Structure formats: structure tokens, C-alpha cells
Amino acid sequence: MTQLEGKHALVTGGGSGVGLSIATALVDAGASVTITGRNKDTLDTAADSSSLMNGAVCDVTDPAAVERLFASVNTEHGGADIVIANAGAAESVPFAKLSLDDWKAMIDVNLTGVFLTMQAGLLGMGDKGWGRIVSIASVAGLKGYGYVAAYCAAKHGVVGLTRAVAVEVARSGITVNAVCPGYTQTPMLDRTLDNIAEKTGRSREDAAKTLLRGNPTGRFIKPEEVAQSVLWLCGPHSGAVTGQAISISGGEI
Numbered sequence: 001m002t003q004l005e006g007k008h009a010l011v012t013g014g015g016s017g018v019g020l021s022i023a024t025a026l027v028d029a030g031a032s033v034t035i036t037g038r039n040k041d042t043l044d045t046a047a048d049s050s051s052l053m054n055g056a057v058c059d060v061t062d063p064a065a066v067e068r069l070f071a072s073v074n075t076e077h078g079g080a081d082i083v084i085a086n087a088g089a090a091e092s093v094p095f096a097k098l099s100l101d102d103w104k105a106m107i108d109v110n111l112t113g114v115f116l117t118m119q120a121g122l123l124g125m126g127d128k129g130w131g132r133i134v135s136i137a138s139v140a141g142l143k144g145y146g147y148v149a150a151y152c153a154a155k156h157g158v159v160g161l162t163r164a165v166a167v168e169v170a171r172s173g174i175t176v177n178a179v180c181p182g183y184t185q186t187p188m189l190d191r192t193l194d195n196i197a198e199k200t201g202r203s204r205e206d207a208a209k210t211l212l213r214g215n216p217t218g219r220f221i222k223p224e225e226v227a228q229s230v231l232w233l234c235g236p237h238s239g240a241v242t243g244q245a246i247s248i249s250g251g252e253i
Contacts, residue, residue, distance in 0.1 A: 002029065002030035003029050003030060003235050003236055004026060004029040004030045004031035004082070004234065004235070005030030005031070006030070007030070007031045007032075007081040007082055007234075008031065008032050008033070008034070008073070008077040008078065008079070008080055008081055008082070009023070009026045009031045009032070009033045009034070009080060009081065009082035009083070009084065009234070010033070010034045010035075010036065010069075010070075010073055010080040010082070010083050010084065010121070011023045011026070011033060011034070011035050011036070011084040011086055012036045012037070012058070012060050012084065012085055012086050012087035012113070012117055013036070013037055013060075013086040013087030013088060013136075014033070014034075014035025014036060014037060014043075014046065014055075014084075014086065015035055015036075015037040015039060015042035015043045015045075015046045015055065016037075016042060016046065016186070016187060017184075017186035017187055017188060017223060018086060018136060018181065018184055018186055018223045018226050018227070019035065019037075019084070019086040019087070019136075020035070020046050020223075021223035021224050021226065021227040022084055022086065022136075022226070022227045022230050022231075023035050023046070023053060023084075024049070024050075024227070025224070025227040025228060025230070025231045026082065026084075026231065026234065027050045027052045027053055029231055029234075029235070031052070031081075031082065031234075032052045032053070032054075032077065033050075033052060033053045033054075034053075034054055034055070034056055034073055034077070034080070035047065035053060035054070035055050035056070036055070036056050036057070036058040036060070036069060036087070037055070037057070037058070037087070038057060038058075038059055039057075040055070040057050043055025043056070043057065056069055056072065056073075060085075060087045060109065060113030060114075060116060060117055061108040061109055061112055061113050061116075063116055066116045066117060066120050067120065069120075070120040070121070070123070070124055073124070074124055079124040079125070079128070080121055080124055080125070081125070081128065081130065081131060081132070082131070082132045082133075082134075082234050083117060083118065083121030083125075083131075083132070083133045083134075084133075084134050084135075084136065084230060085113070085114040085117040085118055085121075085133070085134070085135040085136065085158075086135075086136040087109065087113050087117075088109055088110045088113070088136065088138075089105075089106070089109050089110065089188075090106075090148060090151045090188060090192070091105075091106060091148070091150070091151070092147045092148055092192070092195055093147060094147055095147075095149045098149060098150060102150060103150045105150075106150035106151050106153075106154050107150065107153070107154050107157075109154075110151060110154035110155060110157075110158065111154040111155075111157040111158055111161070114135050114158050114161065115161060118133055118135065118161070118162075118165060118176070121133055122165070122169065122174065125172075125174050126172075128173070129172070129173045130173045130174070131172075131173065131174035131175070132174070132175055132233060132234040132238075133165075133174065133175070133176045133177070134176075134177050134178070134179060134230050134233050134234065135158050135161070135162050135176075135177075135178045135179075136178070136179055136181070136226070136230075137155045137158040137159050137162070137178040137179065137180045137245060138151075138155040138180055138181060138182075139180050139181065139182045139247060139249045139252055139253055140152045140155045140156075141155030141156050141157075141158055141159040141178070141180050141245065142156075142159065142180055142245060142247060142253050143253055155180075158178060159178050159180070159245045162176055162177060162178040162243065162245065163178075163243045163245070166242040166243030166244075167243060170242060170243075173239075175233070175238065175239060175241060175242035176242055176243065177233050177241060177242060177243065177244045177245075177246065178244070178245040178246070179226060179229050179230055179233070179245075179246050179248060180245050180246060180247045180248065180249065180253075181221050181226045181248045181249065182215060182220075182221050182247075182248065182249030182250055182252050183211050183212070183215075183220050183221065184220060184221040184222070184223055184226060185220045185221070185222055185223060186223060189220065192207075192211070193207045193208060193211075196210065196211075208220075214252055215249070215250045215251070215252050216250055216251035216252065217250035217251060218250075219250065221248055221249065221250060225248060226248050229246060229248050233246075
């Protein structure tokens with residue numbers, strides 16, 4: 001399938017998990033892809049999987065680093081036609097014990113990082129008359145969860161940002177959408193299960209059952225399922241879809 005041949009995509013947080021699945025799906029569809037993250041070794045290992053994929057170290061919370069990243073993509077690839085704002089992190093703590101520093105850290109990586117990535121991506125798409133921006137939010141951007149208040153606030157912000165920007169650029173040929181996965185089989189989920197098990201003394205199996213209690217399908221989401229949804233939003237038949245927050249959650253919401 002080569003529906004994206006000639007397009008260049010940038011995927012933040014693309015070295016593993018959902019980001020790498022998205023990058024791989026875009027490559028399979030014919031696009032060349034720059035994946036970013038903070039760990040060079042992880043990026044190099046991922047990029048070795050395809051001649052169409054290259055890695056670039058970038059902290060999405062650093063405005064200067066994001067600016068350098070997009071300047072490099074502009075020079076080497078003629079700009080990014082597709083931008084996937086995927087980089088993020090999650091920490092669990094009771095709201096009463098949530099420190100201001102922890103709050104700021106969650107907002108910085110999960111919301112400000114998307115803002116910086118999205119803004120830089122739009123600047124590069126302005127003269128193309130075509131572009132696709134997809135932010136990877138979360139079901140936590142559509143409903144509340146206990147013990148992750150800062151994460152929920154940030155992801156709700158991502159959904160609102162996505163909807164607002166989509167309206168601004170609706171007549172430009174650029175679409176802006178969010179994908180909102182439920183609990184997905186990634187290293188982040190593994191850390192969450194380990195954390196629950198450590199703090200409660202329960203097994204990882206019991207921790208998983210707790211997380212899946214509200215999921216009608218009774219299973220975690222596969223990274224490839226998120227990637228295929230993103231791929232459709234980036235393809236040639238999705239031009240009328242913009243400003244949406246698409247739940248990939250097994251019917252949870």
C-alpha cells in the first residue's frame with residue numbers, strides 16, 4: 001500500500017509503543033518518517049527497521065529543541081506533511097498529594113509538548129495546501145480517572161486544543177484530529193501495572209482486571225489498532241474529518 005508515497009511524517013515519541021506502531025504503519029503506507037524521542041539508542045534501534053525511517057533526539061517540552069527539529073525536517077525532507085504529536089507520560093498520585101512540580105511536569109510533556117509540536121508543524125504546512133496533524137490524547141481526555149488528575153487535565157487540554165486549531169485551519173486543506181486510546185499494551189501500561197502491584201500488594205493479573213473493569217471488550221487496546229486509526233486520518237479519504245476526538249477504547253467511551 002503506497003497511499004502516502006511522497007509524504008514525510010514526523011512522529012514524536014516514536015521510538016517505542018504506540019508511536020513506533022504509528023511510524024511503522026506510515027512507512028508501510030509509503031511515507032518517509034522522522035521519529036523523535038529523548039533516547040538516541042532507542043531511536044536508532046527503531047529506525048534500523050526501515051530505510052524510510054530516521055531518528056532525531058528531541059525533548060518536546062523545549063521550544064528551542066522543537067524549533068531545531070522542524071528546521072532540520074524542512075531542510076532534509078522539505079517539511080512535514082504529517083505530524084503526529086504522540087510524546088507523553090503518565091504518573092499516578094492521589095490528588096491531595098499532587099505537588100505543583102508534578103503537576104507542571106505532566107502539563108509540560110502532555111499538553112505543552114503537543115502545543116509546540118502542533119504549532120511548528122502548522123507553520124511548515126502553510127504553503128502546501130495539505131496537511132494532517134494528529135494528537136495522541138487518551139480516553140483520559142474524555143472522562144476522569146482517579147489518581148491521575150494532572151494527566152487527565154493535560155489530555156482534556158489536548159482535545160480542546162485540537163478542536164480549536166481544527167476550526168482555525170479548516171479551509172486550508174489541513175485537518176487536525178485527536179485519537180483517544182484506552183489502556184494500550186505498551187511499556188507505559190507495564191509500568192502502570194507494576195506500580196499498582198507494588199502499592200497494593202496485588203498481582204499484576206489482578207491489577208489488569210481492575211483496569212479492565214470498565215471496558216466492555218474486557219481487553220487492552222493493541223498499539224496496531226491505534227496506528228491504523230491514525231493511518232486512516234492521514235490518508236486520502238479523510239479530508240472531511242477534522243476537529244474530532246476519536247475514542248479507541250473497546251467501547252469504554
